Amino acid sequence: MNHKITCDIELRKFLKILFKDILLTFISSGAYWVWAMPKIMQYTYSQTKIGSFKFDYHVTPYDLLQYVLGLGGVLFVWFVVAVQSIELFIISAVTFILCIPLFYYKCVQISVGGKSLNSQRFNFSGPKSGAYFLFFHPKIVFFLFLVCGFMYSGFQIQRTNEILSYGLYGCAFLSMILLIVVFVVEKARYIINHYEYGNYCLKTTISEKDIFQSVLSAFISVKYFFVAIALSGFIYWMSGDDFWKMLSFVFAFVLILSFCISYAADYRRRYFDKIRVDGIDDFKFVSTASGWHIFLHCFSCLYSFIFTFGLAMPWLFASRHKFYFEHIMIVGELRQIERERVSAAQIEMVG
Numbered sequence: 001m002n003h004k005i006t007c008d009i010e011l012r013k014f015l016k017i018l019f020k021d022i023l024l025t026f027i028s029s030g031a032y033w034v035w036a037m038p039k040i041m042q043y044t045y046s047q048t049k050i051g052s053f054k055f056d057y058h059v060t061p062y063d064l065l066q067y068v069l070g071l072g073g074v075l076f077v078w079f080v081v082a083v084q085s086i087e088l089f090i091i092s093a094v095t096f097i098l099c100i101p102l103f104y105y106k107c108v109q110i111s112v113g114g115k116s117l118n119s120q121r122f123n124f125s126g127p128k129s130g131a132y133f134l135f136f137h138p139k140i141v142f143f144l145f146l147v148c149g150f151m152y153s154g155f156q157i158q159r160t161n162e163i164l165s166y167g168l169y170g171c172a173f174l175s176m177i178l179l180i181v182v183f184v185v186e187k188a189r190y191i192i193n194h195y196e197y198g199n200y201c202l203k204t205t206i207s208e209k210d211i212f213q214s215v216l217s218a219f220i221s222v223k224y225f226f227v228a229i230a231l232s233g234f235i236y237w238m239s240g241d242d243f244w245k246m247l248s249f250v251f252a253f254v255l256i257l258s259f260c261i262s263y264a265a266d267y268r269r270r271y272f273d274k275i276r277v278d279g280i281d282d283f284k285f286v287s288t289a290s291g292w293h294i295f296l297h298c299f300s301c302l303y304s305f306i307f308t309f310g311l312a313m314p315w316l317f318a319s320r321h322k323f324y325f326e327h328i329m330i331v332g333e334l335r336q337i338e339r340e341r342v343s344a345a346q347i348e349m350v351g
Helices: 011-027 033-046 061-083 085-114 126-136 140-157 162-192 208-222 224-238 242-273 293-306 314-326 335-350
Strands: 004-005 048-050 053-057 115-117 118-125 195-197 200-204 276-279 280-285 328-331
Touching: 004 314, 004 335, 011 033, 011 314, 033 048, 033 061, 033 314, 061 085, 061 293, 085 126, 085 276, 126 162, 140 162, 162 200, 162 208, 208 242, 224 242, 242 276, 242 280, 293 314, 314 328
Parallel strands: none
Antiparallel strands: 004 048, 004 328, 048 053, 053 115, 115 118, 118 195, 195 200, 200 276, 276 280, 280 328
16 A cells, blocks of 8 residues: 655745744844744644654754754864864864764754654664764775875876876775765664664665665666767867857766756665565555656755745745655555554553
């Protein structure tokens, strides 16, 4: 059985909540934001449903206040120390980098722990050590050293051997791609594998191979444009005419755009396809968003934001929420989860 996620945000109510909170935030010089954000998110998630299930949002202003004060305090201390000398700047910068996993962990706790489905919540049980392992994973450190080493070597020999320096820059670029791939995979594993809903846990089997396959699929889907890019390169190097050079850049832009559109859809499909619910074999998530859908949504949001000087932000917020959830299809039977929810509610009432 297929279950679509629906989002019924009423723009009039959303604007009423948003403008009131923006006004109070402006009057309080930003301090009211801690109380405004939970109200906005509570309304947004309360209008999001999976069949008969209804989402809710349980993040409190106190949770946000803790995070904001902690991050603000560290940034203030870092700024005070960093302006004293270059040595203190380096030391404080390294210290701040070491604090990033803790801030990231706190963000995950807030965003994941705040979502619930009736009486049972989606909770995040990942340890803080896992956040550090995510940022300082041996593969990530290895590829980061490769990137820095290739770039430094290319810079050193640029004056003596230009061809070799370009080769080293190319290796640095490839290492950067591998670095991003590994980071994306480890981030997905760390977050999804620590989702809990009642007695159920989410698991993902996504791997570096899946990410590379999504990249290759995207390239294959735009294979006909390789002819165009090859032709554009030939035109660019053989012709001194500015018109033909501009044409080559247009071909290159079309190729990059087509690749991004294709990759976005294929990556999203592989990402959701690897998520399962332990204990329910036939329950899975499916993405229904095509690359063209993703591109049009991102382009329309960016276009609206720029040409309204930011005034369209309320519409964009609601649009992004609707797009994200309404393009996720849940395939499976929800009755088992519903029975679990009813049993938990009965036990709670008896207690």
